Each structure stands twice: as structure tokens, then as C-alpha cells.
Amino acid sequence: MRLRSHLLRWLLVPLIALWAxxxxxxxxxTLALANEAYDRTLLGSALAMAEQVSVQDGRLGVDVPDAALEMLESRAQDRIFYRVGCLDPPVAVTGYDDLPAPPSASGPGDGQPVFFDARYRGEPVRIVALRRPLYDPHLCGQLLIQVAETLGARQALSRRVLLDAGALQLALVAMAALLITLGVHRGLLPLKRIRDEIRARGQADLTPIRLGSVPREVVPLIEAINLHTNRQRRLNEAHRQFIADASHQLKTPLTVLKAQAAQALAQQDVQAMRDIVQEIHDSTDTTSRMVHQLLALARSDPAATTAQEPVELVELARTVCFDLLTPALARGIELGFDGHAPVTVPGQPLLLRELVANLVDNAIRYTPAGGQVAVAVRRDDTGHACIEVLDDGPGIAPAERETVFERFYRLHGSGADGCGLGLAIVRQIAERHGARVTLGDPPHGHGLLASVRFPG
Ligand SMILES: Nc1ncnc2c1ncn2[C@@H]1O[C@H](COP(=O)(O)OP(=O)(O)OP(=O)(O)O)[C@@H](O)[C@H]1O
Ligand SMILES: [Mg+2]
Known part of the structure; x- marks a missing residue:
């Protein structure tokens, strides 16, 4: 749809219809006004004719005066008909006997002329009818004087007035069309400038479009496009970062694995080979954990958008705890869960599972054997959905509580397994859900309290 033709259609079609x-x-x-003016002259000649009716020797006589018809003379293109006669009985004295009589319902009142339209001799005519009393009981009581004229002059006048005015109005409509086209053209120039600017860009150029002098109505559109390209840029940046991180992080364990495999192959002794294969097995575990974490990081990218659905957090966290029960028991950790009333938030269940799993995994991993981990899901005093993971391990010093969220950041002495991505994933997923993650001290004793607070 072209804006120009759309506007023209919406402005010009109604304008032309209104003009019509x-x-x-x-x-x-105009016709009514012309009639009014011409009727007056028509009446004038009827009155002049009425003056000339006389009774001589008991007979009615009319001397149709030249003046009566002269009044109408200037309208050369029109034809004049008249009739003077008795009203009752309807007998013509002079003139055209068959001139149409006035409509009976509105027959001429005493002295009051009646104007009416009729057809005479195949032509439309305007007639004035005048009634005059005649005080001669032998002849007739009332005289009827009628003068008719064809409509040529009236129509010609109205047509001329109309054509003049109509042509002027039509010229105005044409001017309006021209101005609208010009206005739209000028209004669209900034958009053309933007189009050229975007076309001329390099493929990877995702910088925001300059607003410049675009019409104010278009600003929200440009802003939305800029928001979109900004999202796209962040997504690209995140992908680039991910590939850089992934290739860097995977290089070391793969080199180690390769070296271990070469070492195993070089062994003659089966037991020595088995020991190295066991090391390969452990390294594979670490590497696969890293691959898992890297993929989780990529999936939880806040710039990516996927549909949200209602997620029941109590059930979700319970399942995660159940899945992690075996590693917890293996490490001699007691894992408890507290969650009763359902707590539902809009979100992506797979990502929220990843979030809870990382927090619980950390609690189990960094709490020494014999420790306790408690997971609770509830609504807090202000009605916000909350997930809390509490442990009685070494905790994290307040100064480190922000840095541990950075990618690949690990505290000294955290052990070999783990790649430092867990909390970064937790934060990304929380951000995507508008939630806030905080690390704090547990209410009693030592350890760590990790809590995620949702907006609703
Ligand atoms: N509950 C906890 N108690 C004590 N230290 C913790 C706890 N959770 C995390 N940490 C510290 O924060 C660091 C970062 O944790 P994070 O989960 O991001 O990475 P990670 O556990 O080392 O690796 P992974 O990506 O496999 O989870 C950990 O190395 C650990 O030192
Ligand atoms: Mg972790």
C-alpha cells in the first residue's frame, strides 16, 4: 500500500463527493433564485394584461399591450404564451386556449398570483395565474389571466452561475490534490533518507538509525526498530562471546584428554593403562559438565526471547531436589525441601529448572560432608514469589558476592570440578524473568543464603 495513493484516496474522493x-x-x-427574479417579470406582464381587460357592448375585450410582452422580450430565446378568460365557465377570451390551468387545489386566490411549472407544447414552462373579479353578472364573475414562458433563460442563467462557481471549486480541488501530493512527497523525504542510509550500510552494521528530521509520528517506529536492532546487536555480541568462551574453555580439557589418551596408549601395563583411562573418564565428566554449562549459558541469554508460560515453582524445585538427592547423599549432605502452597510465576520452565539446579548444585558441592542444605519456595511477606537455597558451608565473603556472578570466576580452593559458570547462568535466567538474585548470610550460623525474588 502506498501512503501517497492511500492519502489521496482518503482525502480526494470525499472532497470530490462533497464538491458534487x-x-x-x-x-x-440558483434555480430557485433565478425563478424568483424571472417570476417577478412574469407577474408584471400578467398584471399589465389584467389592466387591459374591458367590457364593451356586453362583450369582454382584451387589448394585449405591447408593454406586457415587452417585459419578456429581452429573453429572446424563450417563447411566451398567454391566456385571458373566464374562470367559470372556463372560456378563453384571448390567447392560447389550451394553456394548462393552475392546479385546482391551489387555484389563484383573490389577487394572489400563483406560479407553477407545467409542460406546454412539449416544453417545460413556468406559468403565472392571476384571478381578477369582474363585476358583470352577464359575462362571468372572475377572470383568469395566465402568462407562461419557456425556461430557457432561467436555466441558462443558473447554468452560467453554476459553471463559473463549479469551475472555480474544481480548480480548488485540483490545487488541493496537488498540494497533498507535494506535502506527502515532502513528508516522506526523511524516510527516503533513512532508507538510503540503511541500504548503504555494511551487513554487520547494527548501529541505531539517526532520528534526524523524521516526522514526529514516525519517531516511535524508528525507536522500535532501534530497540530491535539493539536487541539483535546484543544477541550477536552474546553469540560472539559464547563462541569465544566455548572455544577457549574447551581447548584446555580437550588438550588434556588427548594427552591422557596418548599416555594411555603408550602404556604396556594394563593396570597403569586402566588408571589413566579412569583419569580420562573423570576428565570427560568435567568436560561434559562444562559443555552442559556453556549450552545453558547460551540458552539463558537475556537477549533471546521465547514465549513464557505459567510455571509452578514448588513442583519444579521439588523435582530438582529429587534429582540431586543422589549426589547429595553421595557427599553426605542432608537435603531438605520446604514448599506447600503452589507458587506460580510466568516463565520458561526449562530455564527455571536450570536456575534452581545450579543453586542447589553449588550448595551441595561447596558444603562439607555432614552439612545441611535446605530449599524453600514460598511467597514472601510482600507477596513476591521466592526461591531460597540455604546451606551451612563456608559461605562467600561479602566482598566476593558480586564477583562470583562473573563468567568463569571461581573462588580459591573451590576444587577442580566446576567451571565458574553456574552463578552467571543463574543471574541471566533471573534477569530474563525480571527476578533478582542475592547472596547473603543465613539467619543462623555460617553458610550461604542464595535467594531469587520474582516480580510477581
Ligand atoms: N553455596 C556456596 N558456598 C560457597 N561457595 C560458593 C557457593 N556457591 C558458589 N560458590 C563459589 O562461587 C563460585 C562460582 O560459582 P559458580 O556456580 O558460578 O561456578 P562453579 O560452581 O565453580 O562452576 P559451575 O559452572 O560448574 O557451577 C564457586 O566456584 C564457589 O567458589
Ligand atoms: Mg556452580
């Missing part, structure tokens, strides 16, 4: 209606109304009005 106005033209029609004006025609009727």
Missing part, C-alpha cells in the same frame, strides 16, 4: 453534492445543492438554489 455541493454542486447539486447550489444548482437547486
Amino acid at each position: 453534492i455541493g454542486f447539486r445543492v447550489q444548482y437547486a438554489r
Whole structure:
């Protein structure tokens, strides 16, 4: 759809329709005014004729005066008919006997002329009818004087007035069309500038579009596009970062694995080979954990958008705890869960599982054997959904509580397994859900309290 033709259609079609209606109304009005003016002259000649009716020797006589018809003379293109006669019985004295009589319902009152339209000799005519009393009981009581004229002059006048005005109005409509086209063209120039600017860009250029002098109505559109490209840029940046991180992080364990495999192959002694294969097995575990974490990090990218659905957190966290029960028991950790009333938030269940799993995994991993880990899901005093993971391990010093969220950051003495991505994943997933993650001290004793607070 072209904006120009759309605007023109919406502005010009109604304008032309209005002009046509106005033209029609004006025609009727002009005709009425012309009738009024011409009727007066028509009446004048009827009155002049009425003056000339006389009774001589008991007979009615009319001396149709030249003056009566002269009044109408100037309208050379029109034809004049008249009739003077008795009203009752309807007998003509002079003139055209078959001139149409006035409509009976509105027959001429005493002295009051009646104007009406009729057809005479195949032509439309305007007639004035005048009634005059005649005080001669032998002849007739009332005289009827009628003068008719064809409509040529009236129509010619209204047509001329109309054509003048109509042509002027039409010229105005044409001017309006021209101005609208020019206005739209000028209004669209900034958009063309933006189009050229974007076309000329390099493939990877995702910088925001300059607003410049775009019309104010278009600003929200440009802003939305800029928001979109900004998201795209962050997504690209995240992908680039991910590939850089992944290749860097995977290089070391793969080199180690390769070296271990070469070492195993070089062994003659089966037991020595088995020991190295066991090391390969452990390294594979670490590497696969890293691959898992890297993929989780990529999936939880806040710039990526996927549909949200209602997620029941109590059930979700319970399942995660159940899955992690075996590693917890293996490490001699007691894992407890507290969650009763359902707590539902909008979100992505797979990501929220990843979030809870990372927090619980940390608690189990960094709490020494014999320790306790408690997971609780509830709504807090202000009605916000909350997930809390509490442990009685070494905790994290307040100064480190922010840095541990950085990618690949690990505290000294955290052990070999683990790649430092868990809390970064937790934060990303929380951000995507508008939630806030905080690390704090547990209410009693030592350890760590990790809590995630959702907006709703
Ligand atoms: N509950 C905890 N108690 C004590 N230290 C913790 C706890 N949770 C995390 N940490 C510290 O924060 C660091 C970062 O944790 P994070 O989960 O991001 O990485 P990670 O556990 O080392 O690796 P992974 O990516 O496999 O989870 C950990 O190395 C650990 O030193
Ligand atoms: Mg971790």
C-alpha cells in the first residue's frame, strides 16, 4: 500500500463527493433564485394584461399591450404564451386556449398570483395565474389571466452561475490534490533518507538509525526498530562471546584428554593403562559438565526471547531436589525441601529448572560432608514469589558476592570440578524473568543464603 495513493484516496474522493453534492445543492438554489427574479417579470406582464381587460357592448375585450410582452422580450430565446378568460365557465377570451390551468387545489386566490411549472407544447414552462373579479353578472364573475414562458433563460442563467462557481471549486480541488501530493512527497523525504542510509550500510552494521528530521509520528517506529536492532546487536555480541568462551574453555580439557589418551596408549601395563583411562573418564565428566554449562549459558541469554508460560515453582524445585538427592547423599549432605502452597510465576520452565539446579548444585558441592542444605519456595511477606537455597558451608565473603556472578570466576580452593559458570547462568535466567538474585548470610550460623525474588 502506498501512503501517497492511500492519502489521496482518503482525502480526494470525499472532497470530490462533497464538491458534487455541493454542486447539486447550489444548482437547486440558483434555480430557485433565478425563478424568483424571472417570476417577478412574469407577474408584471400578467398584471399589465389584467389592466387591459374591458367590457364593451356586453362583450369582454382584451387589448394585449405591447408593454406586457415587452417585459419578456429581452429573453429572446424563450417563447411566451398567454391566456385571458373566464374562470367559470372556463372560456378563453384571448390567447392560447389550451394553456394548462393552475392546479385546482391551489387555484389563484383573490389577487394572489400563483406560479407553477407545467409542460406546454412539449416544453417545460413556468406559468403565472392571476384571478381578477369582474363585476358583470352577464359575462362571468372572475377572470383568469395566465402568462407562461419557456425556461430557457432561467436555466441558462443558473447554468452560467453554476459553471463559473463549479469551475472555480474544481480548480480548488485540483490545487488541493496537488498540494497533498507535494506535502506527502515532502513528508516522506526523511524516510527516503533513512532508507538510503540503511541500504548503504555494511551487513554487520547494527548501529541505531539517526532520528534526524523524521516526522514526529514516525519517531516511535524508528525507536522500535532501534530497540530491535539493539536487541539483535546484543544477541550477536552474546553469540560472539559464547563462541569465544566455548572455544577457549574447551581447548584446555580437550588438550588434556588427548594427552591422557596418548599416555594411555603408550602404556604396556594394563593396570597403569586402566588408571589413566579412569583419569580420562573423570576428565570427560568435567568436560561434559562444562559443555552442559556453556549450552545453558547460551540458552539463558537475556537477549533471546521465547514465549513464557505459567510455571509452578514448588513442583519444579521439588523435582530438582529429587534429582540431586543422589549426589547429595553421595557427599553426605542432608537435603531438605520446604514448599506447600503452589507458587506460580510466568516463565520458561526449562530455564527455571536450570536456575534452581545450579543453586542447589553449588550448595551441595561447596558444603562439607555432614552439612545441611535446605530449599524453600514460598511467597514472601510482600507477596513476591521466592526461591531460597540455604546451606551451612563456608559461605562467600561479602566482598566476593558480586564477583562470583562473573563468567568463569571461581573462588580459591573451590576444587577442580566446576567451571565458574553456574552463578552467571543463574543471574541471566533471573534477569530474563525480571527476578533478582542475592547472596547473603543465613539467619543462623555460617553458610550461604542464595535467594531469587520474582516480580510477581
Ligand atoms: N553455596 C556456596 N558456598 C560457597 N561457595 C560458593 C557457593 N556457591 C558458589 N560458590 C563459589 O562461587 C563460585 C562460582 O560459582 P559458580 O556456580 O558460578 O561456578 P562453579 O560452581 O565453580 O562452576 P559451575 O559452572 O560448574 O557451577 C564457586 O566456584 C564457589 O567458589
Ligand atoms: Mg556452580
